[in-house]
Amino acid sequence: MSRYFSEKFAALTPYTPGEQPKDMQYIKLNTNESPFPPPVAVVEAAKNEAAKAQLYSDPECSLLVEKAAEYFGVKKTELLFTNGSDEILNFAFMAFCDKNTPAVFPDITYGFYSVFADLHGIPYKKIPLKSDFSIDHKEYLNGNATVFIANPNAPTGLALTLKQIEEILRANPDNVVVIDEAYVDFGGESCVPLIHKYDNLLVTQTFSKSRSLAGARLGVGIASESLIADLNTIKYSTNPYNVNRMTMAAGYAALCNQEYFDEKCKEICENREYTAIELKKLGFEVLDSKTNFLFVRSDKIGGKELYEKLKEKGVLVRHFTAPRIAEFNRVTIGTKRQMEICIQKIKEILEKQL
Ligand code: PMP
Numbered sequence: 261m262s263r264y265f266s267e268k269f270a271a272l273t274p275y276t277p278g279e280q281p282k283d284m285q286y287i288k289l290n291t292n293e294s295p296f297p298p299p300v301a302v303v304e305a306a307k308n309e310a311a312k313a314q315l316y317s318d319p320e321c322s323l324l325v326e327k328a329a330e331y332f333g334v335k336k337t338e339l340l341f342t343n344g345s346d347e348i349l350n351f352a353f354m355a356f357c358d359k360n361t362p363a364v365f366p367d368i369t370y371g372f373y374s375v376f377a378d379l380h381g382i383p384y385k386k387i388p389l390k391s392d393f394s395i396d397h398k399e400y401l402n403g404n405a406t407v408f409i410a411n412p413n414a415p416t417g418l419a420l421t422l423k424q425i426e427e428i429l430r431a432n433p434d435n436v437v438v439i440d441e442a443y444v445d446f447g448g449e450s451c452v453p454l455i456h457k458y459d460n461l462l463v464t465q466t467f468s469k470s471r472s473l474a475g476a477r478l479g480v481g482i483a484s485e486s487l488i489a490d491l492n493t494i495k496y497s498t499n500p501y502n503v504n505r506m507t508m509a510a511g512y513a514a515l516c517n518q519e520y521f522d523e524k525c526k527e528i529c530e531n532r533e534y535t536a537i538e539l540k541k542l543g544f545e546v547l548d549s550k551t552n553f554l555f556v557r558s559d560k561i562g563g564k565e566l567y568e569k570l571k572e573k574g575v576l577v578r579h580f581t582a583p584r585i586a587e588f589n590r591v592t593i594g595t596k597r598q599m600e601i602c603i604q605k606i607k608e609i610l611e612k613q614l
Pocket of ligand 1: 343345
């Protein structure tokens with residue numbers, strides 16, 4: 261730390277992204293990316309825009325917003341596109357939390373929530389997951405705080421029902437409830453239609469997972485017109501050109517090619533079921549995932565040891581050190597072939613344990 265660094269950030273622990281190794285070619289099952297590249301039409305759209313990169317991007321994302329409004333069944337004024345969904349989440353912390361309105365989220369969830377809260381000096385409370393790692397939705401009723409819930413949750417993969425989310429929304433009429441749907445396209449139920457029923461609901465989604473655009477950075481917030489107006493105030497006070505031209509065009513083309521992504525999501529769900537069955541055969545506990553990853557543990561091998569041994573064998577999964585989940589690993593679902601190799605390597609590791 262330099263002597264110039266502001267005191268207010270001195271104690272900040274930044275988010276630790278998953279490894280992006282350059283030393284060798286891994287089967288990369290550690291950051292919940294799609295194993296499938298975007299279709300040619302999406303790549304071409306981005307390439308064409310690159311030729312106009314001397315011009316600023318459209319701060320209103322007009323074409324993309326128009327297409328997305330059609331896709332999500334909402335008004336154009338009920339949408340805001342951002343640089344990944346991390347940015348819309350950051351905006352939500354800035355817009356809807358402060359010293360008097362703390363944030364509340366599960367103890368085990370997306371690690372960025374506490375980082376954003378710390379960054380903005382927002383007090384927060386972490387509510388423990390139940391012993392089966394599900395979210396205890398009753399704990400979020402009448403809390404007088406801004407609620408952040410990933411649904412399905414990460415890294416557990418477990419989802420709340422829309423009925424449970426509606427209970428939370430009804431019990432918090434004076435607070436914003438943010439539902440982070442980063443993984444919703446892999447079997448979850450989206451609460452986007454509820455934005456017309458609850459003006460305190462903000463839904464966030466990403467193009468990083470189900471639409472193969474993690475490296476392009478595109479996220480979206482969907483909410484009542486007034487919440488989106490607040491979020492726009494934050495956007496235009498930080499970075500009006502937050503979505504670059506290439507990404508904007510890629511996002512538009514992605515929405516025009518939704519069948520491709522639906523097909524790929526289906527394939528990932530099939531590969532997830534295959535992997536879950538194979539891991540259960542090997543004695544693993546596998547949480548019931550509605551996402552593109554599985555959260556798994558074995559009583560035959562520790563979480564960290566399995567992560568390290570898989571890495572030695574060229575398969576990268578994600579291990580978290582938080583005590584409650586240290587025995588688990590989060591395994592992103594890749595192609596069938598990648599999952600077959602992953603299972604094979606786990607078998608080899610377990611055989612050596614005997
Ligand atoms: N929410 C959750 C629950 C996530 O796991 C992630 C991905 N790390 C994000 C949001 C952010 O994704 P992105 O910024 O790529 O849209």
